[in-house]
Amino acid sequence: xxxxxxxxxxxxxxxxxxxxxxxxxxxxxxxxxxxxxxxxxxxxxxxxxxxxxxxxxxxxxxxxxxxxxxxxxxxxxxxxxxxxxxxxxxxxxxxxxxxxxxxxxxxxxxxxxxxxxxxxxxxxxxxxxxxxxxxxxxxxxxxxxxxxxxxxxxxxxxxxxxxxxxxxxxxxxxxxxxxxxxxxxxxxxxxxxxxxxxxxxxxxxxxxxxxxxxxxxxxxxxxxxxxxxxxxxxxxxxxxxxxxxxxxxxxxxxxxxxxxxxxxxxxxxxxxxxxxxxxxxxxxxxxxxxxxxxxxxxxxxxxxxxxxxxxxxxxxxxxxxxxxxxxxxxxxxxxxxxxxxxxxxxxxxxxxxxxxxxxxxxxxxxxxxxxxxxxx
Numbered sequence: 033x034x035x036x037x038x039x040x041x042x043x044x045x046x047x048x049x050x051x052x053x054x055x056x057x058x059x060x061x062x063x064x065x066x067x068x069x070x071x072x073x074x075x076x077x078x079x080x081x082x083x084x085x086x087x088x089x090x091x092x093x094x095x096x097x098x099x100x101x102x103x104x105x106x107x108x109x110x111x112x113x114x115x116x117x118x119x120x121x122x123x124x125x126x127x128x129x130x131x132x133x134x135x136x137x138x139x140x141x142x143x144x145x146x147x148x149x150x151x152x153x154x155x156x157x158x159x160x161x162x163x164x165x166x167x168x169x170x171x172x173x174x175x176x177x178x179x180x181x182x183x184x185x186x187x188x189x190x191x192x193x194x195x196x197x198x199x200x201x202x203x204x205x206x207x208x209x210x211x212x213x214x215x216x217x218x219x220x221x222x223x224x225x226x227x228x229x230x231x232x233x234x235x236x237x238x239x240x241x242x243x244x245x246x247x248x249x250x251x252x253x254x255x256x257x258x259x260x261x262x263x264x265x266x267x268x269x270x271x272x273x274x275x276x277x278x279x280x281x282x283x284x285x286x287x288x289x290x291x292x293x294x295x296x297x298x299x300x301x302x303x304x305x306x307x308x309x310x311x312x313x314x315x316x317x318x319x320x321x322x323x324x325x326x327x328x329x330x331x332x333x334x335x336x337x338x339x340x341x342x343x344x345x346x347x348x349x350x351x352x353x354x355x356x357x358x359x360x361x362x363x364x365x366x367x368x369x370x371x372x373x374x375x376x377x378x379x380x381x382x383x384x385x386x387x388x389x390x391x392x393x394x395x396x397x398x399x400x401x402x403x404x405x406x407x408x
């Protein structure tokens with residue numbers, strides 16, 4: 033595990049978030065190997081009790097696996113019921129954003145409201161000095177240079193930074209950019225210095241009970257369900273026109289909330305395709321599409337971001353950074369300037385394709401994740 037230089041001996045109590053997967057199980061092993069006193073926590077977030085048709089989250093299977101892992105290592109497992117808070121803080125936001133025609137990222141909100149709020153607060157309240165998760169990310173020590181007006185004794189201020197995982201493909205800093213600066217000293221990411229294949233190999237070597245378990249897929253903690261099927265439980269169908277780049281009506285859609293910019297699949301308008309979503313007009317309930325994959329309407333050079341969380345804020349603006357507006361998307365050179373207290377203007381060095389409002393734009397300086405915000 034990537035131990036911090038300032039910690040000559042580990043702080044005793046760590047709460048390890050156990051999901052039932054191998055990432056958290058291997059993280060637990062590394063913590064115990066490093067000498068920490070560890071207890072596990074499993075979060076119940078979603079089940080059939082929420083009253084929606086598609087609520088097939090296999091939380092009982094996940095909890096069973098978490099219990100097996102806890103028993104394997106001989107540690108207690110706390111089962112925490114966050115279902116009510118999850119429904120209000122994550123799912124209500126999810127439906128609200130789609131209704132407004134935006135494209136939210138529920139995984140970002142999951143981490144913001146669950147792990148690094150509810151679970152973090154529970155851990156601190158119950159005497160744990162660290163919360164650990166199986167995210168592919170790293171927390172490292174860095175140096176902040178001397179700022180304007182600082183004395184010589186302040187020339188080198190040690191600070192903690194959130195950095196991308198060694199495994200760039202698995203890196204999850206995009207999902208956890210809402211971590212607060214003051215939380216960094218109390219958070220551990222034990223596998224951030226490993227490749228996924230190393231984690232899998234170690235799980236097999238240790239003969240973990242879940243060593244062969246595959247990664248869970250689907251909507252954040254809800255399970256495998258088509259997004260359209262899930263949305264239509266609360267968002268009513270609202271038929272409108274589909275218009276091509278020439279202004280011709282070529283079909284009908286069932287609701288703008290089912291589509292996102294750049295989307296190709298699911299646009300059923302017959303011949304002349306494939307078509308891509310280029311714009312959504314909520315006022316006229318019109319979906320605009322194009323069959324030109326390089327249509328200029330698919331590209332954008334500048335966006336605004338709001339609800340920005342800075343883990344380490346730049347000393348002055350405008351500043352040149354790197355930006356990523358989808359998980360595993362390219363890191364793109366950007367310039368960011370401050371517009372007001374809560375809004376920043378981001379200019380891409382090169383126009384970007386299919387940038388949708390509601391998505392998160394995460395900001396990097398080299399390998400360091402500085403924070404991010406939501407595209408307006």
